[in-house]
Amino acid sequence: MLLSNSPKMSAAKAGILEKINSPADLRKLKEEDLISLSAELREFIIDVVCTNPGHFGASLGVVELTVALHYVYKTPFDKLIWDVGHQAYGHKILTGRRDVFHTNRKYKGISGFPKMDESEYDAFGVGHSSTSISAALGMAIAAEKEKKDRKVVAVIGDGALTGGMAFEALNNAGIEKSDILVILNDNNMAIDQNVGAIKQYLLDISTSHAYNKLKDDIWKTLGKIKRFGPNTQALIQKIDTGLKSIILKQSNMFEALNFRYFGPVDGHDVVQLSKVLKDLKDIPGPKLLHCITKKGKGFKQAELNQTVFHAPGKFDKVTGEIIRPECKKPKPPKYQDVFGNTIVELANKNKKIIGITPAMPTGSSLNIMMEEMPDRAFDVGIAEQHAVTFSAGLAVAGYVPFCNIYSSFMQRAYDQVIHDVALQKLNVVFCLDRAGLVGDDGPTHHGAYDLAFMRTVPNLVVSSPLNEEELRNLMYTAQCKDAGPFSIRYPRGEGVMADWKKPMKKLEIGKGQELFDGEDVAIISIGPIGNEAIKARKFLLKENYNAAVYDMRFLKPLDEELLHQVFKKFDHIITVEDGTTVGGLGSAVLEFMSDHGYSSRVKRLGIPDKFVEHGPQQTLYKDCGFDAEGIVNAVKSMVKVRVYSNIS
Numbered sequence: 001m002l003l004s005n006s007p008k009m010s011a012a013k014a015g016i017l018e019k020i021n022s023p024a025d026l027r028k029l030k031e032e033d034l035i036s037l038s039a040e041l042r043e044f045i046i047d048v049v050c051t052n053p054g055h056f057g058a059s060l061g062v063v064e065l066t067v068a069l070h071y072v073y074k075t076p077f078d079k080l081i082w083d084v085g086h087q088a089y090g091h092k093i094l095t096g097r098r099d100v101f102h103t104n105r106k107y108k109g110i111s112g113f114p115k116m117d118e119s120e121y122d123a124f125g126v127g128h129s130s131t132s133i134s135a136a137l138g139m140a141i142a143a144e145k146e147k148k149d150r151k152v153v154a155v156i157g158d159g160a161l162t163g164g165m166a167f168e169a170l171n172n173a174g175i176e177k178s179d180i181l182v183i184l185n186d187n188n189m190a191i192d193q194n195v196g197a198i199k200q201y202l203l204d205i206s207t208s209h210a211y212n213k214l215k216d217d218i219w220k221t222l223g224k225i226k227r228f229g230p231n232t233q234a235l236i237q238k239i240d241t242g243l244k245s246i247i248l249k250q251s252n253m254f255e256a257l258n259f260r261y262f263g264p265v266d267g268h269d270v271v272q273l274s275k276v277l278k279d280l281k282d283i284p285g286p287k288l289l290h291c292i293t294k295k296g297k298g299f300k301q302a303e304l305n306q307t308v309f310h311a312p313g314k315f316d317k318v319t320g321e322i323i324r325p326e327c328k329k330p331k332p333p334k335y336q337d338v339f340g341n342t343i344v345e346l347a348n349k350n351k352k353i354i355g356i357t358p359a360m361p362t363g364s365s366l367n368i369m370m371e372e373m374p375d376r377a378f379d380v381g382i383a384e385q386h387a388v389t390f391s392a393g394l395a396v397a398g399y400v401p402f403c404n405i406y407s408s409f410m411q412r413a414y415d416q417v418i419h420d421v422a423l424q425k426l427n428v429v430f431c432l433d434r435a436g437l438v439g440d441d442g443p444t445h446h447g448a449y450d451l452a453f454m455r456t457v458p459n460l461v462v463s464s465p466l467n468e469e470e471l472r473n474l475m476y477t478a479q480c481k482d483a484g485p486f487s488i489r490y491p492r493g494e495g496v497m498a499d500w501k502k503p504m505k506k507l508e509i510g511k512g513q514e515l516f517d518g519e520d521v522a523i524i525s526i527g528p529i530g531n532e533a534i535k536a537r538k539f540l541l542k543e544n545y546n547a548a549v550y551d552m553r554f555l556k557p558l559d560e561e562l563l564h565q566v567f568k569k570f571d572h573i574i575t576v577e578d579g580t581t582v583g584g585l586g587s588a589v590l591e592f593m594s595d596h597g598y599s600s601r602v603k604r605l606g607i608p609d610k611f612v613e614h615g616p617q618q619t620l621y622k623d624c625g626f627d628a629e630g631i632v633n634a635v636k637s638m639v640k641v642r643v644y645s646n647i648s
Helices: 033-049 057-061 063-072 089-103 132-145 164-176 197-207 209-224 230-248 270-281 300-304 335-349 367-372 384-396 407-422 450-455 468-478 530-542 560-569 585-595 617-624 628-638
Strands: 079-082 152-157 180-186 260-266 287-292 353-357 377-379 400-406 429-433 461-463 486-489 513-516 521-525 547-551 554-556 572-580 601-607
Touching: 033 057, 033 063, 033 089, 033 270, 057 063, 063 089, 063 152, 063 180, 063 270, 079 132, 132 152, 132 164, 132 180, 164 180, 260 270, 270 287, 335 353, 335 367, 335 429, 335 468, 353 384, 367 377, 384 400, 384 407, 400 407, 407 429, 407 450, 429 468, 450 461, 450 486, 450 554, 450 572, 450 585, 468 486, 513 530, 521 530, 521 560, 521 585, 521 628, 530 547, 530 572, 530 628, 547 560, 554 585, 560 585, 572 585, 572 628, 585 601, 601 617, 601 628, 617 628
Parallel strands: 079 152, 152 180, 180 287, 260 287, 353 377, 353 400, 400 429, 429 486, 461 486, 521 547, 521 572, 572 601
Antiparallel strands: 461 554, 513 547
16 A cells, blocks of 8 residues: 655565556556556555646545456447546556646636547546446447447446446436446545435445455355356355345445445555456446545555545645645635535524535535534535435425535536526526526536526526625525526636625615716627726726726526617627526527617627537636627727727
């Protein structure tokens, strides 16, 4: 075990990894060489990720499993599907991307997640959890129909297993009896500590000494009687299931779903894993292999602080110290921290407020409330649909749930927003973190669509704050009596106000604000991207363009009084949003113009109708044309400059 942070490779032979340019090279190795290769692969990941930040702990935890899978299976013909993909760095390195791995998550570099158009070894594009078993089942059935002797493997973590879609797929796969192997990577973690009954069930299996001794004995027996054929194996399997049920005092959940269950096995014993996987290749039908791994394996601080080292940023690979950029003046807080502190402040005054998040307490900063009010904040696991309807149930009983979900993950619970909350006019407050372009996680995580898809839902207030103070005011407004279903979206990262903790006040729902008056053009924005419009106005003034700037605050209901004022005054109007231009603010303004017979020229700036790749947020704003420079260029393309003698 390599537990120190020393860059040395312990007893491992150096130089094996540099000869692996594809899994075909890996499969030429002797089994005993896999140990050395695993050590080198782990050190390579540490060396690169300490200076080029990414998802760290999850990939360290599956190094041996990754090596064993590519050693045993004939990828890319055999299909290997990673759930979510946080753990796929070793997979990328072994499949021809070692020399470009330093570009991981960088602008125009390789993706931080498996991506089909990046490599033939990435059998399915991922980024959201609990999808692997469904995709694997589809591929397995296709292989059967085409009579291809193709093996299909899905690797899913115990965190992703809390997602309902995983159980839907297990239920279906058990009936179809397709030749599929599900590998349960059990490290007792998602990003934060795992929660729920499934966690306890897996813990019972993995820690029962009597169960594990019996499992080992039966595994050996199965190996000895293989020559007697599949019927004898099936009989032993039934005996195995019955005895294990007696010892655990419960039936095996997976075998109840018609999966043959094997394990638990040590996920860090690469040689034994390879032997087990070879045996499982010969057993037909749906199978589940339960692997016990440690997130952050081989790097001491990552093992001890698994949540922090999920994606730690830059760190010292020897000491494990996370490297923070120096800051000489007070920095604005992250929007998520404004949410986390404000909900505690509100909850101290309103005893009916409840906090809810699907497996993202640290990422959303709801962990602040969990620490101060553990009986009023809930992590429901990776279960967005459940989170929304659980919130609806609380609202029926008179509570005010603040349901905090990343914008891109809210896509998974759209039916529940419509059917369970909006239709019944329930006061559930949706706080959509990571709205807009999120940066290095790329198209699977960009919150591009929530403005557009939330706007179509009746009874739902759709809002976004210009800054931290406005976020606090919107949260205060949303928990007031008769606010109804309420959505507040805000971006990843820091805001603009170092002095942000202002007294909260109730806002008039559906009321925007004029930030600056002007004569030549009106710039209408919603949310924090409006700060780019404010910057653009300053640049424009220097070149004698006098722009008015308006912050809508609410996309629904629209401030029609403000829009009438704008359209009566301006022939040229620009809308700016950190969301898709299809169906968002720009579309709403054009619909208003058409409905009321105005004929101004309107230019929409925002995320175009395409999937935007990964890169720094500010770079992506520029690429999409709605940073300050893009807004200035849009104004210049619409309006001829006039000379003013006195502009303030």
